[in-house]
Amino acid sequence: MSMDSLYTELIMMHNRSGHNKHVLPEATHIERGHNPNCGDDLTLQLWIEEGIVKDAAYVGHGCAISQAAMSIMIDLVKEKPVAEAKVLAHDYLRMIRGEQLTEEQRDALADAIVFESLSKMPARVKCGTLGWHCLEVSLAETAE
């Protein structure tokens, strides 16, 4: 995907709508991710109960890529079991590192696949993985 269409899709899909950007009062897990180099500073809030990600949202500021990646991730993991969210995070981060995914794994990542091209944009990798790293840290603390 070209830079321009990556942005076009991202902007259309998420940054304008901002539907996942708000405070989540029920949050059981709050993880702040920041990138000193760009100044991205986003906080992921997860409401996890009985091994399920009941709800999620984020607050903070950052570039379009970090926010869209966060928002798309939230859409993806919401209402999923923790175990499944862990697998998604694992696969997403592998994708960004340029590793090959199976068709099944790609399908599971759904919209998040637009970030595949980040594997060829090292300068922006940290933006595209900020939210997912927050997710990983939060889930690591959680029994499945």
Add this chain to the structure above:
Amino acid sequence: MSMDSLYTELIMMHNRSGHNKHVLPEATHIERGHNPNCGDDLTLQLWIEEGIVKDAAYVGHGCAISQAAMSIMIDLVKEKPVAEAKVLAHDYLRMIRGEQLTEEQRDALADAIVFESLSKMPARVKCGTLGWHCLEVSLAETAE
């Protein structure tokens, strides 16, 4: 003068004979010169009376160039008035810096002219000027 003949002349003239290398009990001025880089460490002893360099000698250790330059200098300034020795030191150091001397000045430097080629051997300049710098320092303290 080639390196080889520079050395041949030096060795023949001075280092073998060592006639200026000894303690000078009458010394009125003692100046140590050393070159941390090569390890040359020579001490010039001058016996100055009534504005005349009555006698001079050196002790210490160093390379052939530093010792020969010292010894030739001693031959040259012995029994000369301080004022004249100062001029010789001045001219010698100018020669080593590659400056042009008059015929007269060159004649005055006599045997010390063999060191002219040092102006093209920066690595050895300090060796060839060690004794002369000692002389300059000693004479600077002396009324003419």
Add this chain to the structure above:
Amino acid sequence: MVSSNLTDTQSHDRLSTTDRDRTGQTDFPIFTSHPELIYLDHAATSQKPKQVIDAMSRYLTESNGSPHRGAHKLSVEATRLYDIGRKKVAAFIGASRPEEVVFTKNATEALNLIAYTYGLSTVKAGDEIVVAITSHHSNIVPWQMVASRTGATLKFMYVSPEGDFLPGEWDKITDQTKLVAFPWVSNSLGVIHDISGLIAKAHAHGAVAVVDAAQAVGHLPVDVCALDADFLVFSGHKMYGPTGIGVLYGKHAHLEAMPPFLTGGDMIEYVEEQSTTFAAVPERFEAGTQHVEGVVGLMAAMDFIEHMGITRISEKEQRIARYAVKRLSELPFVRVYGPREGHDRGALVAFEVEGIHPHDLASILDDRGIAIRAGHHCTQPLMKSLGIMASCRASFSIYNHVGEVDALVEGLHHARRIFGYEHG
């Protein structure tokens, strides 16, 4: 990617200065490798003229030796070139003698050298260090270290978004002040500080002045004697030279009084088991094998600057910077930081585009072959004091031309359209 032909034509139509402007680029092989590159990131690191690249290759091919004052020809030649390099730098910045020039690996090491030696040995508890808020991190963090180790207080002089010191800020320089540090040209705002005034103010209170000239050398004429600067630092790689080489200028009396910093080979006189006597200034501050090919490259860079003429370089950069400020200010969705239109500024323009994060803008422009820099520019305290999260920066030099500013502006419109703004 916008073809550079298109860009040329545009600028030609607009200003008919392109041909003249373009002359600078033929010396720079990077533009042969990347014909469509619009490099607006000189302030981060300059591109290198062929003369610099060739001088270093030639050195390694013909003259390479250890500059340890060894007795063989290559060693002598390396030493000779290194010494000539020092003399050339001294002449280039108007130092009164070559011994006032110390080679470091970059401006950052030079500032740390001052902090660890002059700073730690001179500053005492209760003293004050006053730093311009426009300073680069490398001219802030070392002073934090000095303040925290000595018990001194670190004070900042604040500026407006245009880069002017706020009224009364200079009064923070008092008789308590031991050291005043500031950039000549801010790499973040482009403001050119009145450094003569700051130096005089520091001296009036018995303090020394540390000038960070990283963004000034190669852009403005430098005369440390006329300025009466105590210390002045810069990096080779920002003035058409190589990386790995920087310069610390220090007044001889200061350097003489300073203890060594890095210790080891070549900066000693005699090493005993338990103690060491050190070489004279400047060798005292140059431990270990020095970066001779860096000095050789730096000499070629100074030759290049002299050949181009600092006045011509500076006039060209001013023209491009003024044009950039003008064009960017015309855009309703752009906010320009630093000196207002018509005021002097360094060879750079920082700005923000409404609705687009600087990093996103940089990526989109990069995709069109336009290299700018986005972020905090290593000036977080400045950014925080002005309430800016991050900014975009386009910086200029002899190899840029006004047509590239047009391409930049076109790129901003494009980015705005991508981000869904109707009127890019």
Add this chain to the structure above:
Amino acid sequence: MVSSNLTDTQSHDRLSTTDRDRTGQTDFPIFTSHPELIYLDHAATSQKPKQVIDAMSRYLTESNGSPHRGAHKLSVEATRLYDIGRKKVAAFIGASRPEEVVFTKNATEALNLIAYTYGLSTVKAGDEIVVAITSHHSNIVPWQMVASRTGATLKFMYVSPEGDFLPGEWDKITDQTKLVAFPWVSNSLGVIHDISGLIAKAHAHGAVAVVDAAQAVGHLPVDVCALDADFLVFSGHKMYGPTGIGVLYGKHAHLEAMPPFLTGGDMIEYVEEQSTTFAAVPERFEAGTQHVEGVVGLMAAMDFIEHMGITRISEKEQRIARYAVKRLSELPFVRVYGPREGHDRGALVAFEVEGIHPHDLASILDDRGIAIRAGHHCTQPLMKSLGIMASCRASFSIYNHVGEVDALVEGLHHARRIFGYEHG
């Protein structure tokens, strides 16, 4: 000057290995510029293969950008090359992860970095630092600084003229010892120390071991993990690479615990006005714009070494060094220092010629196109302990050949004749 043809013929007659030996030289443009040069000063600084010179030119021509993790392609490329360089060094020396590799400007800065950070923060009054007397000044003077600032005691382990530690010297390493420093290969005697033994001894007493590998890397296979070294340093310019780049290897846990040294751009996370949080290891120790073309050159140098094969290099050097010891030992007027004939030694031979001061000998040989080094080799304490004023040193590498040893021996005869000795 002895013609190199003559030299070749001589060696050919003698050993018939010249053709094979000579292969190394074709890669080194310096020998095209100076066809008659006999360069026996690799230990001071190496000559550079074409691959290294070209890699740096190519970088500056095609890829030059600021490695500040900027968003544009050249910056990304510079960052990428820099990171690959770190990985390559880590693999080259067997580090367990790239983060254990810190780039410095030379081995000397690397040793100072350890001294200023690990040293000053770990060593306390009453502690002991034990240093091999064979150490280079850069591995002595920084420890004098640490000792004098902390109140620790500095002790030396002495060696015989052959370079063997005298009986009982290792026992100076005790439970009081916090740090043990030594060269792997002595640049002055050529002795190869039993560094695995020294490291184990240090560890047995809870001390860390600092290995100066400046004369080992590029000559011997290096595996920091197998050695269990705490710190290991070297310089690019002594291993076919450029000046201005050096390496500090440190065990990750040590580096993690160390405070920063040079401060400024790129080594920070967040800079507030009064305080700073620092980046993770290894960036924490790399302040300011780094010497990317130096890293690129270093990579090419490692490629060159790998292409030649470290075993082949080391075997060739050993052969030349053994041959040199043999030929020199045959001369009644020569005294050879360091390991005896038949014993392992580094790629160098130090010696003295009766009746001729080393500097004079170096000048006379230089006039015949033979580059050797004379003096104290930055090891004054060693020289003093052995009662040597100065020595001559011939050092070898892949581009040397045994015929050059013959030329050296012929040069010694010649010098003796000049100095008036009948039987040169």
